[in-house]
Amino acid sequence: MGTILSGGFIMNTPQSRSEQIAKLFRFAATYGWARAINKAVARTRPRWLRTPFAIRRTPFISIIGCGQFAFSSVCFFLRKHKGNAFLSAFDIDNQQAESLGRYYGFRNVACSPTELLDDPALRVLYITSNHASHTPYAIEALRRNKVVYSEKPIAVTRQQLGQLSAAVWQSSGQLFAGYNRPYSKAIQLLGQHIKAINVASSFSISYVINGHQIPADHWYRNPEEGSRIFGNLGHWIDLTVHLFCMRDLPDWIDIQIAYANSAEPDDNLVVTFTTDRHDLVTMMLTSRSEPFEGISEAISVQYHTIIARIDDFRQLTIWQGARKNEWRFFPKDVGHERAILQPFCSENRDWQEVEMSTLLTLFIRDMVLDRRTSARFSIQEELIALEAEIHQAMIDPFAVHEDT
Numbered sequence: 131m132g133t134i135l136s137g138g139f140i141m142n143t144p145q146s147r148s149e150q151i152a153k154l155f156r157f158a159a160t161y162g163w164a165r166a167i168n169k170a171v172a173r174t175r176p177r178w179l180r181t182p183f184a185i186r187r188t189p190f191i192s193i194i195g196c197g198q199f200a201f202s203s204v205c206f207f208l209r210k211h212k213g214n215a216f217l218s219a220f221d222i223d224n225q226q227a228e229s230l231g232r233y234y235g236f237r238n239v240a241c242s243p244t245e246l247l248d249d250p251a252l253r254v255l256y257i258t259s260n261h262a263s264h265t266p267y268a269i270e271a272l273r274r275n276k277v278v279y280s281e282k283p284i285a286v287t288r289q290q291l292g293q294l295s296a297a298v299w300q301s302s303g304q305l306f307a308g309y310n311r312p313y314s315k316a317i318q319l320l321g322q323h324i325k326a327i328n329v330a331s332s333f334s335i336s337y338v339i340n341g342h343q344i345p346a347d348h349w350y351r352n353p354e355e356g357s358r359i360f361g362n363l364g365h366w367i368d369l370t371v372h373l374f375c376m377r378d379l380p381d382w383i384d385i386q387i388a389y390a391n392s393a394e395p396d397d398n399l400v401v402t403f404t405t406d407r408h409d410l411v412t413m414m415l416t417s418r419s420e421p422f423e424g425i426s427e428a429i430s431v432q433y434h435t436i437i438a439r440i441d442d443f444r445q446l447t448i449w450q451g452a453r454k455n456e457w458r459f460f461p462k463d464v465g466h467e468r469a470i471l472q473p474f475c476s477e478n479r480d481w482q483e484v485e486m487s488t489l490l491t492l493f494i495r496d497m498v499l500d501r502r503t504s505a506r507f508s509i510q511e512e513l514i515a516l517e518a519e520i521h522q523a524m525i526d527p528f529a530v531h532e533d534t
C-alpha cells in the first residue's frame with residue numbers, strides 16, 4: 131500500500147515505488163519542482179527536514195488547522211512572499227501543529243485556539259481546519275479585530291453565515307475567503323473580455339470535473355461538514371456566481387440535479403442552472419477513479435461574442451469573432467497563490483459575492499441531502515432571510531440553534 135501524493139487526500143491504494151516517482155515527476159511538470167516536492171513533504175513530514183532558507187521577519191501570521199492544504203499550499207506561498215513571519219500554529223492533533231511548526235519555523239505551537247487568538251502579536255489568521263469550525267474561529271478572530279483568511283467554505287449553515295456576516299459588520303478587521311478560482315489567471319483574463327462587452331447577454335457555462343475519489347468515511351463527506359457539495363462542488367458554484375456578477379445576478383436560478391446513485395448523492399452528479407436571464411450552466415462532478423495528476427477541470431464559457439475554453443487551468447483559449455488568443459500557464463494556475471495573498475493585496479473580490487455563493491451552495495447542499503431533483507433559488511428571498519439571520523446574530527451573538 132502506498133500514500134498517493136494528491137491535492138488534498140490520502141488514499142491508501144496499491145501504488146508501486148515507480149508509480150510514486152512517476153507521480154512526483156508529473157506533479158513537477160504541472161506545478162514546478164519546488165511545489166511538487168513540498169506536496170510530497172507535506173504527506174511525510176520527516177522530523178529532520180526544514181523549509182529552505184527564508185528571511186526571518188517579525189512574526190504576525192498564525193494558522194489554525196495544520197493539515198495537507200495548510201502545509202502544501204498556504205504556508206508554501208506565504209513563505210515565498212512574506213519570508214518567515216510565522217507566529218503560532220494550532221491543530222486539535224498536536225502532531226500536525228508540531229510538524230508544520232517545525233518545518234516552517236513557527237515561533238510557537240499553541241495549546242489552545244484561545245492562546246493563539248489572544249497573542250497581541252497576531253495580525254493575520256489563516257483558518258484551514260475542518261469545515262464546521264471555520265465560522266466560530268473566524269468570528270473569534272474578527273471580535274479581536276484581526277485580518278482573517280478562512281478556507282472554503284466560510285459557513286456550513288445559514289445561522290453560521292448570519293453570525294459571520296454580523297461579525298464582519300461589527301469588526302474593524304477583515305475577512306477573506308479561500309475560493310481560489312476567481313483569482314486564477316484564466317478567469318482574470320476571461321473577466322477582462324467579459325467586462326469589455328457592454329451589452330448584457332446570457333451565459334452558457336459547462337464544467338466537467340474529475341474529482342478525487344474520497345472514501346465514504348472521509349470527513350469531507352459528513353453532512354455536518356457540508357458534504358462534498360461544500361467540500362468540492364462549492365468551488366464551481368462560487369465561480370458561477372463570480373462570472374454572473376461580471377454582468378449582474380439573475381433574479382432566480384432554477385436548479386436541476388441528476389444523481390448517478392442516490393445512495394451516494396454528493397458524488398457523481400450533474401447540477402444544472404437555468405435563470406430568468408436565460409443563462410444555462412451544467413456542472414458534472416465525477417470521481418469513478420483517482421485522477422493521477424490530481425483534480426482536473428474542463429470549463430467552457432460562451433457569452434455574447436466570446437467563446438472560451440479553460441483546459442485544467444493550464445491553458446485558456448478565447449475566440450471572439452475572427453480573433454483567437456491562447457495562453458498557457460506553467461505552473462498550472464488555479465488561483466491558490468493569489469487567493470492566499472488576499473490579506474496583503476488590494477483589488478480583492480466583493481464580499482457580497484462570497485455570501486451569495488454560500489447561500490446558493492447551502493441551498494444545493496440541502497437539495498442533495500434530501501435527494502431533491504429540482505427547486506428554484508430566489509435571490510431576493512435568500513437575501514431577506516440572510517438579513518434576518520444577521521439581525522438575529524446582532525441581537526444575540528451567542529445564540530446556538532440547529533439549522534443544518
Ligand SMILES: NC(=O)c1ccc[n+]([C@@H]2O[C@H](COP(=O)([O-])OP(=O)(O)OC[C@H]3O[C@@H](n4cnc5c(N)ncnc54)[C@H](O)[C@@H]3O)[C@@H](O)[C@H]2O)c1
Pocket residue numbers: 137138139194195196197198199200220221222223226258259260261263281282283308309310361
Ligand atoms: N482551496 C482549495 O483548493 C483547497 C484544497 C484543499 C483543501 N482546502 C480546504 O482546506 C481546509 C483543510 O483541508 P485539508 O485538505 O488540509 O484537510 P486535512 O484533513 O489534511 O487537514 C485538516 C486539519 O484540521 C485539523 N482539525 C480538524 N478539526 C479541527 C478543529 N476543530 N480545530 C483545529 N484543527 C482541526 C485536523 O487535525 C487536520 O490537521 C478545508 O477547509 C478544505 O476545504 C482547500
